[in-house]
Amino acid sequence: MLEKRKPLPIYEAVAKIMDIKVDRETEIVPLKESINRFLAEDIKANHDVPHFNRSPYDGFALRAEDTRLAESGNSVEFEVIESLAAGMVAEKEVGPFQAARIMTGALLPEGADTVIMLELVKTYEKNNKDYLSIKRKQNSGDNISFQGEDAKKGDLLVKKGTIINPGVIAVLATFGYHEVKVAKKPMIGLFATGTELLEVSEELAPGKIRNSNAPMIEAQAARAGAEAKYYGQLPDDIEICYAAIKQALTEVDILITTGGVSVGDYDIMPDIYKRLEADVLFNKVAMRPGSVTTVARLNHKILYGLSGNPSACYVGFELFVRPVIRTKLFSEKPHLRKEKAWLKVDFPKANPFTRLIRGSLSFEEGRLRAEPSGLDKSSVVMSLAGAGVLIILPSGTRGYQKGDEVEILLLEDFEGSKAPWENQ
């Protein structure tokens, strides 16, 4: 009646999942819709930046050699032959003792090899012509932004797998990407199970609770970069469950069920995995919460059985589903970002298993501090609202004290990490 389960360390469980070669698909989206998507190709400069020699200031473009006698006691006069706004191409070449008025960002005219700032010249009119005089020597190349000085054609600017933030958008726009090749959002199928579950819009009833896991996972999937499709609740009937799961697997690559599907005391999911001929990678992990996590593999598709407890479900998703999503999004750092922090509170009890505490992160005088974001019980959904990190408390015979250095996993982060798990 009761199945014996052997708990796997987290690193082994994660390794088994990451061994699965997942498909990666791409699509083209308009630049405007590319924010928060993941680049499916390296972005290289397709032209020099700047792509022409330009003036970084408002001033006058002229020939440095004509200024060689200019000094505080001796002003040199130049005729202003043209005025160049940004975007204009000069019609005239600048000759000896000639200058062109030039605005910030404008293309340097032929002949000129320096720009003198507006504030450093005196301008005047003579015989209906414009002139300026300067009292300062210029060197060839002074005040010019040279072609290619910010980036050379071919330079790698943003790597494949990077999330597209406003700065990346600016780079894409600069290089003319009005459409962007991004990773297609992985589609996750989602079934909730549990005889106690009501949907969110239903009235409470004795013994019943609302299904918070499905909307939560939809949101976690969105945060990770995927989409989730909620198929509803599975009934406690193996034939119906089997048919529903088999059908869903034709539509998605990742399928999550939350909670056990029991007929009486009997969880029917193992039988369903068997009938699907899915390979169960593990069904218990040496951690709290989330120890009751099953992951099975069917070719390149992955089936997750996450705990019905909100916090356990949340943690299971972040540890085991998120890295698969991010791998499909071309990320080279698909796992939650791991950092070090100092505990702000005591955890006096020893842990037989590694614990993952929902925590909040603060920076105090430039140092990372972490503390629990609520009650540490796997049923406590409120602790998730303020959770910005998971605090890792490795198993051991002693507890942890305020001020101890611990490792944390950042939940609201855009970087990720390559391999956070060593021997937990």
Added chain:
Amino acid sequence: MLEKRKPLPIYEAVAKIMDIKVDRETEIVPLKESINRFLAEDIKANHDVPHFNRSPYDGFALRAEDTRLAESGNSVEFEVIESLAAGMVAEKEVGPFQAARIMTGALLPEGADTVIMLELVKTYEKNNKDYLSIKRKQNSGDNISFQGEDAKKGDLLVKKGTIINPGVIAVLATFGYHEVKVAKKPMIGLFATGTELLEVSEELAPGKIRNSNAPMIEAQAARAGAEAKYYGQLPDDIEICYAAIKQALTEVDILITTGGVSVGDYDIMPDIYKRLEADVLFNKVAMRPGSVTTVARLNHKILYGLSGNPSACYVGFELFVRPVIRTKLFSEKPHLRKEKAWLKVDFPKANPFTRLIRGSLSFEEGRLRAEPSGLDKSSVVMSLAGAGVLIILPSGTRGYQKGDEVEILLLEDFEGSKAPWENQ
């Protein structure tokens, strides 16, 4: 011909903007679409959690007083009268030496005041009836999750102005919010100006550059929680500009122009502000980049003239537009989050003005470290792609050295700060 401008310290510029009372609007959205939106009301527990006494384990519910003689040498027998899955309501009251099989999360039956874990009992059949025996004394209340122990009805769970993350979604779902009252996304109007500008899909031409500011601001607006509507480029004709801006102001509360609008050397925007009867709060800020930033106010609407240089435009948006957006989203911490970090590089040059360097943040051994994310020139769009922070280097007569503690502003953050500016 040249307008004299008096640079304002950042804190004064910010204070002038924050003095404007802005409108705040709300709307109702389905739970599923509420992720990353901002709560427009406090979320309180509308019922106790749990809302009934429940079993935290699989086990048997019984009366503690019946176990008082149970010990390792003396087992006590109970008749199992019922089996309670989660979501079920017991049909029978548990009487003396009776027990109900109870699953995790199920409602405790009448009569029972403790749950004994499955692993601690021996079960057997006798005369076609189910029995169990236990060898351990239980106390009343052992292994029961009591009604209200996680949250009491009326408890404040998530504050108005909080961004809705997956954990908040879980809380909302738990309390039956299938629809959520959120702040309406502020709508920002956007005009680009500059004779040198091409749109993103256009081919490069000599002297021309593509307009990266408009897509970048659209993305910055999205990151801040707003939407932006790009109205296109303004021509260098004051009548057309005035009409376009006046029309746009009937549609948006915040209007941004990037770059100067010049007729020859002459910027026409001051005249437009005058004709609109807008009150120019400032037109220069003592900072680099972004010193050429103009903010004007027309009743409760705000007009921004941001620099055409990408980095200056980016910084101007984050410092002066973002806090207004977040205020409209009910945030009490509308500004970029300010923290302390250590410099990873030298900045040997003294700054006459406060500098805001696009930087990347790393955590090293639990400490925040910041370094520039690229070339520090206001024209360099590439430095924005990797920017996670702005490093604040206050003006002064000396430079900064590797290892110096500095303040940073976090760009990719969900918290914000109340008032980051003191005397810069």
